Amino acid sequence: MKVLFVCLGNICRSPTAEGVLRHKLWEAGLIEQVQVDSAGTGDWHVGKAPDARTRVAAQRRGYDLSQLRARQVEAADFGRFDLILAMDKSNLANLQRLRSGAGAELDLLLQRYELALDEVPDPYYGGEDGFETVLDLIEQACDALIDEIKGRL
Template sequence: MLRVLFVCLGNICRSPTADGVFRSMVASAGLSDQVQVDSAGTAAWHIGKTPDPRTIKAADERGYDLSLLRARQALAADFDQFDYVLAMDLENLSNLRALKPAAARTDPQLFLRSFARRFNIDEVPDPYYGGADGFEQVLDLVEDACEGLLADIRQRLNQRSKEAP
């Protein structure tokens, strides 16, 4: 099982969008039994809350269901439980690096920089204080990077199957 954690600040806009998009892509690829997806925030403001209604609406319009997601805060233990810890922006990458235990097995990465194929930017901008177009932009960026992430995971899974006895 490979485990993926998407992280933004409050876990109500960007990271739940990535969670829903990637979960859908994993299911469509027939990999749900091999890939676990989750999301978290580096701040504790929204723990237990659903994603922002604008996030839910934008995702729903593209066929992604975020209704079951609930915000949680990133934990130090996540760095040993997840194979990918993916920050939406540089601030949250810094927050994750500060949270990561020295001996943890996983290092946080910047999501777009690591996996985007069509877009040449490092950060998924926070749409919280903007209009509907910001949520659409987040979906565009996330869909692109999730495609790259899925390709990376397929490669890892294929490598594991070749190494298995």
């Protein structure tokens, strides 16, 4: 199975989701069966590491994002991935416009798993607590995603 997480710049939310899911897949013994990636709908940060605040918050919880680099989502991703999960409605709309036919299943990460919020808020312009909130939401969603993956495999 192949999963792609998408946010705006691929430096805060989607790399966090990639790192969290990789860690949880490893813990569940599923890391060899699932490919995980992340991308942004924008191109401002292509080739850059995740935001330093994102990396620090993730590291405090045991997630290593240091090897990740931002990339922009492309039309070919719809054929490469089984499931593409957007962090918010704006990015979901951008993905729907980019999509040209069949391919990957497309959904909002939090809405898919019926969590308290529909969207993962962008912490970029806020304080440290925003990065912690993002981690809380993504950890909950990734636990549910692991259950879904187990059911699919």
